[in-house]
Amino acid sequence: MTRLRQALRxxxxxxxxxxxxxxxxxxxxxxATRNELETQWDNLRRSGEVQALALRGVxxxxxxxxxxxxxxxxVAALLRNxxxxxxxxxxxxxxxxxxxxxxxxxLYVMDTAGLTLASSNWATPSSFVDQNYGNRPxxxxxxxxxxxxxxxxxxxxxxxxLFASAPVYDNGVVVGVVAxxxxxxxxxxxxxxxxxxxxxxxxxxxxxxxxxxxxxxxTTHTLTDTEVLQVQRDEQYGARWTPDPxxxxxxxxxxxxxxxxxxxxxxxxxxxxxxxxxxxxWTLTLTADSRVVTQARRQAWALATLASGLLVLGALYWxxxxxxxxxxxxxxxELEQRVHERTDALQQAQAFRQSMEDSLLxxxxxxxxxxxxxxxxxxxxxxxxxxxDELIGCLPPYPYWHSDDLDRHWENSEIALAGKATPQGxxxxxxxxxxxxxxxxxxxxxxxxxxxxxxxxISSVVDIxxxxxxxxxxxxxxxxxxxxxxxxxVGEMASTLAHELNQPLAALVNYAAAAxxxxxxxxxxxxxxxLTALSTQALRAADIVGRIRRWVRQHPxxxxxxxxxxxxxxxxxxxxxxxxxxxxxxxxLDLARAPLCVSADRVLLEQVVLNLxxxxxxAMQAMPLTAGGVEPPHELLLRTTADAxxxxxxxVLDRGPGLPPEIAERLFEPFFTTREGGLxxxxxxxxxxxxxxGGELLARNREGGGAVFEIRLPLATATPP
Numbered sequence: 001m002t003r004l005r006q007a008l009r010x011x012x013x014x015x016x017x018x019x020x021x022x023x024x025x026x027x028x029x030x031x032a033t034r035n036e037l038e039t040q041w042d043n044l045r046r047s048g049e050v051q052a053l054a055l056r057g058v059x060x061x062x063x064x065x066x067x068x069x070x071x072x073x074x075v076a077a078l079l080r081n082x083x084x085x086x087x088x089x090x091x092x093x094x095x096x097x098x099x100x101x102x103x104x105x106x107l108y109v110m111d112t113a114g115l116t117l118a119s120s121n122w123a124t125p126s127s128f129v130d131q132n133y134g135n136r137p138x139x140x141x142x143x144x145x146x147x148x149x150x151x152x153x154x155x156x157x158x159x160x161x162l163f164a165s166a167p168v169y170d171n172g173v174v175v176g177v178v179a180x181x182x183x184x185x186x187x188x189x190x191x192x193x194x195x196x197x198x199x200x201x202x203x204x205x206x207x208x209x210x211x212x213x214x215x216x217x218x219t220t221h222t223l224t225d226t227e228v229l230q231v232q233r234d235e236q237y238g239a240r241w242t243p244d245p246x247x248x249x250x251x252x253x254x255x256x257x258x259x260x261x262x263x264x265x266x267x268x269x270x271x272x273x274x275x276x277x278x279x280x281x282w283t284l285t286l287t288a289d290s291r292v293v294t295q296a297r298r299q300a301w302a303l304a305t306l307a308s309g310l311l312v313l314g315a316l317y318w319x320x321x322x323x324x325x326x327x328x329x330x331x332x333x334e335l336e337q338r339v340h341e342r343t344d345a346l347q348q349a350q351a352f353r354q355s356m357e358d359s360l361l362x363x364x365x366x367x368x369x370x371x372x373x374x375x376x377x378x379x380x381x382x383x384x385x386x387x388x389d390e391l392i393g394c395l396p397p398y399p400y401w402h403s404d405d406l407d408r409h410w411e412n413s414e415i416a417l418a419g420k421a422t423p424q425g426x427x428x429x430x431x432x433x434x435x436x437x438x439x440x441x442x443x444x445x446x447x448x449x450x451x452x453x454x455x456x457x458i459s460s461v462v463d464i465x466x467x468x469x470x471x472x473x474x475x476x477x478x479x480x481x482x483x484x485x486x487x488x489x490v491g492e493m494a495s496t497l498a499h500e501l502n503q504p505l506a507a508l509v510n511y512a513a514a515a516x517x518x519x520x521x522x523x524x525x526x527x528x529x530x531l532t533a534l535s536t537q538a539l540r541a542a543d544i545v546g547r548i549r550r551w552v553r554q555h556p557x558x559x560x561x562x563x564x565x566x567x568x569x570x571x572x573x574x575x576x577x578x579x580x581x582x583x584x585x586x587x588x589l590d591l592a593r594a595p596l597c598v599s600a601d602r603v604l605l606e607q608v609v610l611n612l613x614x615x616x617x618x619a620m621q622a623m624p625l626t627a628g629g630v631e632p633p634h635e636l637l638l639r640t641t642a643d644a645x646x647x648x649x650x651x652v653l654d655r656g657p658g659l660p661p662e663i664a665e666r667l668f669e670p671f672f673t674t675r676e677g678g679l680x681x682x683x684x685x686x687x688x689x690x691x692x693x694g695g696e697l698l699a700r701n702r703e704g705g706g707a708v709f710e711i712r713l714p715l716a717t718a719t720p721p
Contacts, residue, residue, distance in 0.1 A: 017315050021308030025301055032300030036293045040271055041257055044286045048275035051198065052284055058184055059162060059280055061423070062104050063147070066166035066178040069098060075109055075118075075168055079176040082117050091118035092129075099180075105161055106181040112174070114139050126157045133179075137234055138165040142177040149280070151208055152236040154181065160208070160237075184209060196270060196287045203281040207246065208237065218246040261287065363440075363461035366447055371396050371417055374456065383440070383463055385433025400438075402431045416444045416457055427464070439465045559693065561716050562605060564596040564640045564650050571609040572638075576617075580636055583617050590639040596648040598713040600693045608686045608697075612652040612709045613638070615682065618675065619656030619707065647695075647712045655706040659699060667699055 069075060074094055078087045091109060099107040099120035106128060108119035114134020122129050133139050133155065138148030148165035161181045168176040191198040191211035199210030204227050205220040217237045228243050235241075248261045250272075258273035270287035277284060314332065318325040363380030367373055373394050381388055384400035391398070401409045405428070412426050421444040430438040440461050447456040512534060518527040568591065580587045613636065620634045637653040659667065666672045668687050673680035687697040695713035702708045 017312055021312060024308050025304040028300040028304035029297045032296045033293055036296035037256065037271075040288045040292060041273060044258070044271065044273040044288055048273060048284060048286050051286065052275050052277055054187065054190075055200070055277065055282070055284065056280065058182070058187055059149070062102060062180050062182050063149070063164050064423075065098070065102055065104060065107065065180045066142075066164055067147070069095065069107060069109075069180075070166045070168040070178040075178065076170045076175065078109065078117055079111055079168060080170065082111060088118055092120075092122040095120040096122070102180075104180050105183050108179055109168070110134075110139060110177045110179065112143060112176060114177075117176075128156055131156050135234055136163070137236075138163045138179060139177055141165065142167045142179070143174060145174055148177075148179075150236075151184075151202065152234065153238045155235055155239075158238070159183075196289055198284075198286050201283045201285065204231070205283075206231070206237065206243075215246060217241060217244075219243045220246055260290065361463075363463070365459045365461060366456060367417075367459075368456040369417070369454075371413060373398070380461055383432075383438060383461065384430055400430045400432070402429045402437070405429050412442070416442075416459070419446070421445075425462075437465075438463060439468045559599050559601055561597050562600045562602045564598060564648055564713075565591045566595075567602070567605055567609055568638050568640060568650070570606050571613060576610055576613040576636075579614060579617055583621060583634075585617055585620055585634040585636050588635055588637050590637060592640045592642065596640055596642060597716045598648050598693075598695075599716040600695075600713060601689075604689050605693070608689055608711065609638075609650065609652070611682050611686055612711075616652055616654035616656065616707070616709075620654050623656060642715065646715050648715050650711040650713075652709045653702055653706060655702075655704075658701045658705060659707050664699065664701075668697075 072094065074087070074091055078084070078091045081087060095107045095109065095118055099105075106119060106121050108116050108121075108128045110116050110133060114132045114136070116128045116131045116133065119128035121127050136150060136152070136155075138150035141148030141150075142165035145167050148163070150163045150165075151160070152163065153160045161183050163179055163181050165177050165179040167174040168178055188209060188211065194211060197210065197212045197215070199207045199212065199215055201207050201220055204223060206223075207215050207218050207220065210216060222245075223231075223243050231237065231243075232241060247265060248263045251260045251262065253260070256271075258271055261270045261272045262268075263270075269290040271290055271293075272285050272287045275284040275286065314328055317328060361379055363383045364375070364377040365373060365380055366375035373391050376388050376391050378388075381391070384391075386399060396413050397406065397409065409428065412428060415421055415426075421442075423443070425441045425443040428440050428442055430440055432438050441464055442459050442461055444457050444459045446454055447458045449455045515527055515531055515534060568589065572587065577587060616636055620636075623634070635655055637651075639649075639651040639653065641649050641651075643649060663674060668683050669680075670684045671680040683697075683699075690697045690711055690713070693713060695711060698710045698712065700708050700710075
């Protein structure tokens with residue numbers, strides 16, 4: 001009874017202890033969630049500022065180019081006399097030179113009707129000359145005397161880009177438009193290296209740039225009929241664009257600066273923060289995987305549960321052993337002290353790292369009109385090793401100028417003070433106070449006071465020393481990549497030989513068996529024919545080995561004019577007709593009347609046709625019987641023809657089970673096979689061989705059942721032997 005009363009007295013404190021443990025676990029999870037959310041939103045906000053700065057730099061980098069070209073007298077002369085051939089040639093050459101020096105994608109001139117009269121790409125197949133872009137907004141803005149800016153898919157090339165335009169004046173009247181096209185692919189390549197998606201939407205909410213290709217040209221909200229009609233009329237995102245919604249659902253919380261995106265198809269959830277770019281009319285959205293928040297919550301729960309468990313066990317142990325309670329309490333105090341010290345150390349390290357991230361890494365220097373330094377920031381002082389007090393008030397030569405580059409420093413300083421500094425920046429080598437070299441890029445702009453007066457020059461200084469050092473290791477990395485490439489080449493050659501020699505070796509075995517049978521029967525003439533065929537197959541196997549070696553090493557000298565009709569006949573003669581007869585499959589030919597000449601490796605092309613034909617025969621063997629017990633008609637059809645795009649087509653059609661979607665999307669993957677005992681290399685090797693000949697291998701389902709494999713090769717001008 002005494003022990004029972006003691007147990008009842010201890011039940012109250014124990015229940016309170018358990019309740020506190022539960023509250024601790026829940027509170028720790030909520031605290032970790034809020035803390036991780038704040039960290040993620042802060043990271044997205046800083047990243048958005050950096051990405052917005054980069055986007056503005058790309059969008060405005062070439063905005064000067066149309067206005068500069070519009071002032072060229074040659075352009076105005078061409079617009080006054082568009083039929084003059086000499087003016088067209090001179091304008092094409094001028095635009096090509098300016099475009100090459102500037103590094104833009106295309107620079108072109110249009111008349112008031114939108115017809116392109118001259119272009120920097122006049123000599124390319126995708127020339128803009130004689131193309132009409134009158135329906136483009138950037139053309140309409142420039143025609144109204146405004147500077148136009150427009151992002152869309154090119155009408156001629158089909159490639160997206162940023163278009164900037166400026167009007168061409170002649171006696172105060174707009175007589176034409178000069179436009180420049182700039183690729184923004186470098187921005188996309190940078191986003192593609194990020195862990196989470198980043199995308200950019202226009203003023204209508206249409207995603208036109210991003211790291212996820214499947215989201216391009218999707219709408220983030222419902223568009224009005226007028227907006228849809230305007231986009232389609234402008235052909236901004238192609239002639240066949242239709243408004244399709246993005247594949248996610250959004251959820252807004254009042255206590256968060258952004259929204260949460262959930263993709264129903266994949267189940268992924270992201271935190272999304274929008275960064276508005278009102279000067280460009282765009283909205284930049286950056287995302288972060290919300291699994292990080294979930295993981296932080298679970299870790300906090302685990303740690304809190306562990307701590308609570310230790311606390312409860314300590315309390316139980318205290319009830320049982322009073323003497324040991326004091327020892328455990330002292331040990332717990334020491335443990336908590338160590339945990340506290342470790343926590344303080346971690347917090348200090350985190351605060352230090354946070355301060356480093358928040359600090360501005362770009363140096364800033366301001367000078368008056370005479371070149372006297374009036375301001376430097378901490379990053380600039382750290383870059384050169386001098387304090388702000390030592391630098392402010394200095395006139396050229398500055399103490400951080402490199403003694404070996406004084407002439408260059410004087411020249412660059414005079415250019416900057418004269419207002420002739422290029423927007424691309426100037427590279428300078430500085431001398432740190434400790435004697436080390438610092439490589440930098442200076443970007444200079446006018447310094448304007450509150451009254452709009454030009455009072456000096458402001459320069460941003462970027463330290464590129466690390467980039468210079470990285471270039472020194474480039475050659476070592478290239479040598480390592482070459483060694484890796486040789487290893488890959490050996491492996492590719494070994495797998496290709498193993499697959500391609502399988503069919504000639506099978507033919508050798510069949511001919512050898514036939515020769516042995518004929519020898520036993522004493523049929524000398526038939527035996528001689530069988531041995532001749534056996535020798536032919538042996539030579540063919542050797543020829544395949546040699547040609548695959550050249551193909552793997554990318555030697556083009558094995559290609560020769562070939563007739564696709566002859567290739568089909570040779571494949572039938574080798575093995576295909578006999579295999580079809582053995583499997584009870586009818587072979588039908590639908591060959592072009594005239595020879596179809598292509599430039600290809602004859603033996604390898606025959607192997608591709610033979611491999612596709614055998615695959616078709618094996619596919620038809622797997623077809624089930626009909627309800628009446630009669631096997632459905634099996635037919636192998638080989639067809640050759642030419643399309644309007646100067647391509648020769650060779651099609652292999654069967655009546656097999658066809659290509660289900662889950663198989664079609666992985667059809668050409670290495671080591672993927674649906675046949676028991678197969679290597680899964682045949683179709684991958686066939687596609688590699690066809691692509692090495694400048695063609696492509698396609699597959700699709702056949703109408704009425706079955707599959708179609710199509711080889712497309714460019715037509716050659718020479719006649720095959």
